[in-house]
Amino acid sequence: MDLQSAKMIGAGLAAIGTGAAAIGVGFVFGSFLQGALRNPAAADGQQGRLFLGFALAELLGLMAFTIALLILFVF
């Protein structure tokens, strides 16, 4: 296998991480909805934490995407 094809395969493997982050983000919003529908009165006060959890989960997917881009365009 030459370097070019190895790079492409590596970038594709790195992109799997974004799918994992999608699962994480889905968990965050799903769990929030579960809690919020049981106690709607308390839901509005927790929106900051909702977006904090979203941001932290999303960051890891973005990092996987960055790795894919680094493999493709930098090395």
Place this chain on the structure above:
Amino acid sequence: MSGKIDPMHQFTVEPLVPLHIGSYDISLTNSAAWMLATLAIIGVFMWGGMKRQVIPGRWQVAAEGVIGFIDDLVKVNIGPEGKKFTPFLFSLFTFILVANFLGLLPLAIVPGWHTFTSTSHFSITGLLAIMSFSLVLIIGFWRHGFHFFSLFVPAGTPWYMLPLIVPIEIVSFLVRPFSLALRLFVAMMSGHILMEVFGSFIANGFGSGSAVGFGVGIVSFIFVVGVGMLELLICALQAYVFALLTSLYLNDAINLH
């Protein structure tokens, strides 16, 4: 006609007004021009919104809405002591928000023009992150002195856990500026790459003249409309998340446990 798809071209920084002092290149680039446009829009928005009328017009209500949003964010996350950081967080939020939205303008209809998202470059978001991180450091050391290092020891940690907890907390503290900058930069860049790639699919699909190409173009067009709406949401969300995380970090520095 099938043009080669080059999604990274939109991020090129080009000099608009070449300017050299000595061996330094301080040309006015398209990045700088779009940041100036961002500042101008914020300036006009605030100039129109700060007339201080007793009965506010639409414009003033809009400006008060944005200010009230950030004010609430600060009140909830920092408390009464955070009031003096409202202007800083407001500037961060509006700058990122307007810069993100400016990058989505369909200006490329005019030949030779194309929009440039200044927040899709790590140098810009990195600078914003360094600003908020150094503010956290300055405030923390100024208010608490060397007691600020107790940030690395969460309240109620048993002593035998300290060798494990302290390095983790130090790493998580030092990673903060990178995560702040990386999140905004990658979110902006990936969205623009996605739109560029599927936009090229539309152009190449319709341009190919075959039935399959036409079908691909239709599907891509529907997809791009969806992604465009998602991008509008992401633009606002990333600006909000940046302001939210900065306020949480400031809260750590101000209300040390």
